[in-house]
Amino acid sequence: PPQLTGDFGTLMEWVDRFRKLKVRTNADTPNDSRVAREFGAEGIGLCRTEHMFFEADRIAAVREMILAEDVEGRKKALAKILPMQKGDFVGIFREMKGLPVTIRLLDPPLHEFLPHEDKDIDALAKTMGVTPQSLRAKVDYLHEFNPMLGHRGCRLGLTFPEIYDMQVQAIMEAACELTKNEGFSIVPEIMIPLVGVVTELARLRENTVRVCEEVVAAYGVKVEYLIGTMIELPRAALTADEIAREAEFFSFGTNDLTQTTFGLSRDDAGKFLPFYVETGLLEDDPFVSLDQNGVGLLVKMAVEKGRATRPGIKLGICGEHGGDPSSVIFCHQIGLDYVSCSPFRVPIARLAAAHAALEEGK
Ligand code: PEP
Ligand code: MG
Numbered sequence: 149p150p151q152l153t154g155d156f157g158t159l160m161e162w163v164d165r166f167r168k169l170k171v172r173t174n175a176d177t178p179n180d181s182r183v184a185r186e187f188g189a190e191g192i193g194l195c196r197t198e199h200m201f202f203e204a205d206r207i208a209a210v211r212e213m214i215l216a217e218d219v220e221g222r223k224k225a226l227a228k229i230l231p232m233q234k235g236d237f238v239g240i241f242r243e244m245k246g247l248p249v250t251i252r253l254l255d256p257p258l259h260e261f262l263p264h265e266d267k268d269i270d271a272l273a274k275t276m277g278v279t280p281q282s283l284r285a286k287v288d289y290l291h292e293f294n295p296m297l298g299h300r301g302c303r304l305g306l307t308f309p310e311i312y313d314m315q316v317q318a319i320m321e322a323a324c325e326l327t328k329n330e331g332f333s334i335v336p337e338i339m340i341p342l343v344g345v346v347t348e349l350a351r352l353r354e355n356t357v358r359v360c361e362e363v364v365a366a367y368g369v370k371v372e373y374l375i376g377t378m379i380e381l382p383r384a385a386l387t388a389d390e391i392a393r394e395a396e397f398f399s400f401g402t403n404d405l406t407q408t409t410f411g412l413s414r415d416d417a418g419k420f421l422p423f424y425v426e427t428g429l430l431e432d433d434p435f436v437s438l439d440q441n442g443v444g445l446l447v448k449m450a451v452e453k454g455r456a457t458r459p460g461i462k463l464g465i466c467g468e469h470g471g472d473p474s475s476v477i478f479c480h481q482i483g484l485d486y487v488s489c490s491p492f493r494v495p496i497a498r499l500a501a502a503h504a505a506l507e508e509g510k
Contacts, residue, residue, distance in 0.1 A: 152187065152495070160188060160495060163502035169479060170486035171497045172248070174466055176200065181243035184491035188498055191248035192240070193399060193488020194339075194466035197315060198256045200236050201229075211263050211272055215286050219310065221276070226314040233315060237322035237336075246333050250399060250466075250488075251319055252378070253305055253312045255341035257295035262287050296413065301342020301378075305352055312352065316359040324367035337374045339399060344383040346390040353394050376462070379450050380404035388450035392457035399488070400447050402467030402475075406434050409443050435468065438475035448482045464488055473500035480504035 152160050172193035173184035181192060201210045206229050213225035241249060263269050266280075269287065273280040292298040305312040319336050326332040338356055343349045353375050360373050377394075379385055380401030388398070407414040412421075414435060424430045438444055447465070454461045464486040469475035471489025476497050479487050481504065489497050 156495075160498060163498050164188070165502075166505045167480075167498060167501035168505050169476065169484065169497075169501035170464075171494055171501060172250075172464065172466075172486050172488040173491050173494055174470075174488050175240070175491060178239040178243045180491050181240050184494055185244065185247070187491055187494040189247075189491065189494045190486070191250075192244060193250055193464050193470070193486060195240060195249060195251045197233075197236075197252060197254050198260075200233065201254065201256070201261065203232070206232055207261075208272065208275070210261055211268075212276055213311070214258070214261055214290070214308070215272070215276070215283060217278070222308065222310045226310055230314050230318055233318035234321050237319050238326065241322055241326055241332065241334055241336075242330075248335065248337060250337040250339050250376075250397075250464075251315075252339040252341050253302075253315050255301045256304070257292075258290060258299045258304065259292060259295045262290060296407070296415070302340050302348050302352055303342065305340065306348060309355055313355060313359050316356050317363055320360050320363035320371065320373065321367075323371050323373075324363060324369050327371050328367060328369045335372045335374060337376060337397060339397075340375070340377045341401070342380060342404070343377045343391060344381045346387060346394060349377050349391060349394040374462075378404075378466075379447075380467075381408055382446055385446035385450040388453035389457045392454040392461055395454075395461065396458075397462035397464070398450065398454050400450070400463075400465040400467060400484075402438060402443060402447070402465060402469045403435065405446065405467065406439065406443050409439075409446060410434060437472050438469040438478055440478055444478055444482075451482050451484070462486075471497050473497075473503070476500035477504040477507070480508070 170190045172191040173189035174194040175181045175184050175192050176196045176199055209225045209228040213222050216222040263272055269283050270280050273283045323334045323336050340349055340352050356375050364371055374396040376397030378401040379398045384391055403414055421433055425433055451463055463484045465479055465484060466488040470487035471493030476487050477500055480501060487497050
């Protein structure tokens, strides 16, 4: 495992004396969490849960859940996933030893979960006791032309509330168990993705609180939790004062916010963006270095609006920009509390945060 020793370790000690921004990591496995902690991460700013659903031993149950006929069918499939999901969070909480952990509820493009091959559809139809034809029809119905602008993020959590309920139950059971049996002190930060309208967050917050309180009561331990949201759509940034009524924290998802502000697909931009940068139409790739004139303005506006409604609101960034030096400096300047980046970029983010603080003091 990486260790920050020798001159590198000394440099990191120095930078930590100056920086004001906290540096967290994006991690969704115990191993990544450990690596990041060894690089100095002060928590997890984004634990994505999508990959967990693709694990070989649960993708069949996930498909069954999405394609179930009714709520009962979905709940039956989710009951199979719950113990595994709880294990995911126990592993991550243990590695982070009480540091803050923000877990984002499921945000997949739905089509990635759907079975397409005949053999997968046949097998699933057998498990579910339906005909392959009816299952194929359901898969076709769920097909989307623009999945990244479609049935993802909190939209999925609203139309299939059982999924988020299961995840919240798993998060809180993991936290309660570690608190009760291993003396941990964990305050899970539960994050709702892709909110555009405050009513989405209000409804999901209500569900989340209900499940959290049920679990806490069942365990008979005192475990607190925070509920917050990603700000990754222009509408969310523009209405951040309303959204802050329902959120104890914001995390800026600048990957999606760049995509939606520019109207530029993050998955296809590579085809012509290099031309733009080479010929000077754009100074930098906005997916790498935060576009301070456009996307940055939305972030800055949301910071001000969020703090106006809720002065103590916690503010961070968890898009790829959280590990890019010039973007980290911008995050310091607009007063975020933390940046979150992939484990191997944590030292760079710590250094950039110190540069920003020193620059300011000049
Ligand atoms: C983002 O959109 O910036 C983000 C962090 O979420 P994801 O990359 O998972 O969409
Ligand atoms: Mg996103």
